[in-house]
Amino acid sequence: MTTSVMLPDNPTLDEYKKRLAELSERGVTEFARAANADELEAARIEFLGDQRGKLREFQIVLGKLPKEARPEAGRLFNAAKARLTDALELRRQEIAKLGDDSTTRPADLTMPARRSWRGAKHPVTLVIEEIEGIFRELGFTIAIGPEAETEWYNFGALNFPPNHPAMDLHDTLYLSGEGLLRTHTSPVQIRTLQRYAPPIRVLIPGRVYRRDFFDPSHAPAFEQIEGLCIDEGISFVDLKATLTRFANRFFGQRPTRFRPSFFPFTEPSAEMDVQCGVCGGQGCGVCKQTGWVEILGSGMVHPAVLEAAGVDSERYSGWAFGMGPGRIAISRYGIPDIRILYDSDVRFLEQISE
Amino acid sequence: MNVSYEWLRALVPFRETPAKLRDLITSRVATVDELVPLRQDLAPIVVARVVEAGRHPDSDHLWVTKVDAGTGELLDVVCGAPNVEAGKLYPFAPTGTTMPNGLKIERRRIRGQTSNGMLCSPRELGLGEDHEGILELSVDAAPGTPFLKVMPAGDTKLVIDVSPNRPDLLSHLGVAREIAAAVDSPVTLPRIDGADAAIPTASRVRAEGRTGGVDVRVQEEGLVRRYMAAVIRGIRVGPSPEWLVRRLEAVGSRSINNVVDATNYVLHELGQPTHAFDLQRLGGGAIVVRRARAGERIVTLDGIERTLADTMTVIADAQRPQAVAGIMGGRDSEVSESTTEILLEVASFDPARTRATRRSLGLSTDASYRFERGVDPLLAPAALERTVRLIVAVAGGRVDDAPVDVYAGDSLPMPLPLRVSRVRTILGDVVPADEVASLLRGVGFDARVESNDVVRVMTPSWRIDVQREIDLIEEVARLRGYDSFPDEIRPFRAGNVPDDPQWLLARRVRDALVGAGLLETRPMPFVRGADTGYVRVANPLAENEAFLRRDILDTLSRRAEYNLARMQGDLRLFEIGATFLPDESLPHEELHVGALIMGRRRPPHFTDPKSDEFDRAMTFDAWDAKALAELVCDQAYGPGAVSFVAGSSDELWELRVGERRVGIVRALSLDAPVWAKPAFGVELSLGIVDSTNVAPAGQHAYRGAEYAPVRVKPFRAIPSQPASTMDLALLVPQSVDAGTVERAIRDVAGDLLESILLFDEHSGGKIETGSRSLAWRLTFRHPERTLSAKEMEGRRTNVLRHLEKTLNVRPRST
């Protein structure tokens, strides 16, 4: 029960109006709140009861008001009564429609919920966002760039010797006319270095293209994410520290190792492995008996790359890394065929939403 | 590249097991992808423990044993070896094993006793001639462990992933140099019996010379950096000795004959490809290095006739090509059983030309692989000497005349100064000058400490990858070991680059769509396309998907069809990705969001009425598409910034910002089965992707950070007064659309109008033709008081009068 609306014995018109408005507002609320016929009847008696109903009080007081105020007060009283009566009737109908109290408390609670469709991000997006989150803690922001690129941004500026076997790993899709589809996200390194003065700490996600036939383990378009860190005095120690920290966060506290590698745009270059999660380093089919699984390529940015982007390579140094979120998604979710990531079968995408 | 463990051991002494050697090479030099034991025939053999051994009741020399082979039960095995002893470990062949000699082990009875497998002697395993007894294993291994794991038997092949900048590693010599530095042992070429023939000193010429009666000429500079030739007469072509066959087998190369095998051996040992021509098949007593003539033909060793272009280099006799330089010899002058004299070629061909020829012929060989990456011209004399001696050792014969050496010489490399301070800057740790110099010297550099800060370095001729100081710093890092550097997080400065606004926008739109229950896709962006209006891929993977998409709905439609073909008809897919239009230079690239909906609005529920009408009401329609469009438009351009203009034909709405078209809402026509529900699509541009050059090569164009503006809607007070509502049921001529009526209502309803909701539409029945009935609920609210009935009435009158006057819209009589 609610507290009663206090109405003085001899109210002014303003007081009368104010209390009446409060009462009808409360009454409407109470009616709407009634969960079943019994509760609604109790509320009816409280507000509209013939003898003790709260509205009855206002009808009595009506006669005690100054004469000139009575017509308006009367109109208001009638309006309030009509409003309450309407609200009561509306709720009565609603409750009738419910039948009994089955909506508020269904008899069989094991029956299924009424669901909406659930949305979901693509697994590759989830991997990218997780990587992004870890690098944000270390002060990295996001840079992106075009997928259709010039030969210079994709190769020349990144220290690829022309006509060299190093190009064989970048089997390129060329566009009719000018340009090509970038084979890696590294052109965005150059664009970023040309646009912003160091210090630079960016993460570069994006789609890249290779002239690889679409089969269970290759796709001609896939996602890459790379990082670039350039400032005075940035060293191989910073590279190792940041990437080791990343790997520990992303893969759990598994041992990591760096081994020599080659990329035209970094020197020294290093590939990073994490201990095989399947065999725990003992050697198995997944890790080709080595006990290690490759996760990313990295290295100190080659001075020629800095010079191509107009950066003083004596004053500044730094590192970069790149990895494939698609490959990570595949191993993480145990997806047997890379094409599943592209097919867009709702039965796959809905699994992610569960 | 394949190397043999035993071959490496012949070049440099080391104790490491194959697995340890793999780790050593991987951590310092290049990644070893695979370790292949060459005795895979021993793979089924396991370590087993003899638990009991007793005399065979019916035999003097047989034993009946119980063997634990790790299977969880003891096996009865009969054994004839005198040395079998309970408690000891032996190699064991379980039933089903095929032994190296072809014998298949089966369960059988030997003089009344069952035998389930065989305990093996060294000879039975092909590990030697000893068959006096079974091989006792003094190792600590559990029964059931594969025998090959505990006993390195036979050779092991290492598959090394040599990076394209390190051609010096494409030989056993090159890998051995790196191992030698790691284990601190010298590299020496293994002695080969009989390989000590005296060879006269080669005569060096600039372009043309003569050896053994053959004219050797290089017709044009730039075709070959060095060309050496020697004539050997009196050879007998035949099979190679066993050791040579084994060596080649270990690296996956098939034995052909003693002469060819000798050249292959040197290729794998020193990294120098060589070629032997049958001298009697060369016409005109001449060998010429020249450009091919366009259209000239040659049948190569693989039996294929190839047509040459004038960009290619050939080795010709006086008349015609006898080899494609650096790639493959010709069948005409192939060394055969009847060959008795040969001309041996040891050359260093131009990398770029070899690469171009290899690509255009589609013919890659061990030789072309090395020439493309660069073969050290200074290697040629030693390689020639080694090959000649090996041929003479295995095929007999003698060198006729001094070999000829066409070589203009190379300029000596300049010494590189390496600053110790720079090593510290790049690597982040102090490596003293002495240590720097000694690490470099270990792998063949001539390094001299010149001062505390400077080490002066001469690069060995085989290290063509080392050209700048940074290349030497990499050497220091890997030779010292990447593990030796700390990995502590050091202080850093915050970066200058703000988050890319387009990335933030994409994320916002993605979150909104996922929140609305849509599924994100990331399909392939290639489409069927057309010759105009699309960007074409010049070298597409498939001709039926040779174009880049211009809109995402194209891709999503195909994905919807993919799902429909799998009986999936309730779809709500979206993608955020790049789209492309042809432009002057690079394509015009835009980031778009596309969304496709069809089928049910939500999963079915047991409370749902079972009626067609309800099913229809639960199916996605144009209004859902409009809501989706409003959602993405509000996220991307701000609430109300995009106007929805009626589109033409299958376009429902064109989305515009001002006069600019930024997107579309449309009904999609799919290749769909009959049961499929209608599909609707939304496509919206999230902005142009800038692909112009930021600055010319070698320059920058710094500018300040641009941050995406944060959109804020100011606070509006939560209403404290009750609202008053008014329903307007209107008779609207067909020519007047609802939006117009709504705008007219807003025009005169006054400031207190809080919201306006269209809640009913119908026509027919009592509604006169040419009109329809539309009903709106208007909600008014005064911030400080309740609106009186009179005030509401006044508003109703105003609105109705205005609608009638301007639009001929009247209230519907009830």
Ligand SMILES: [Zn+2]
């Ligand atoms: Zn493993």
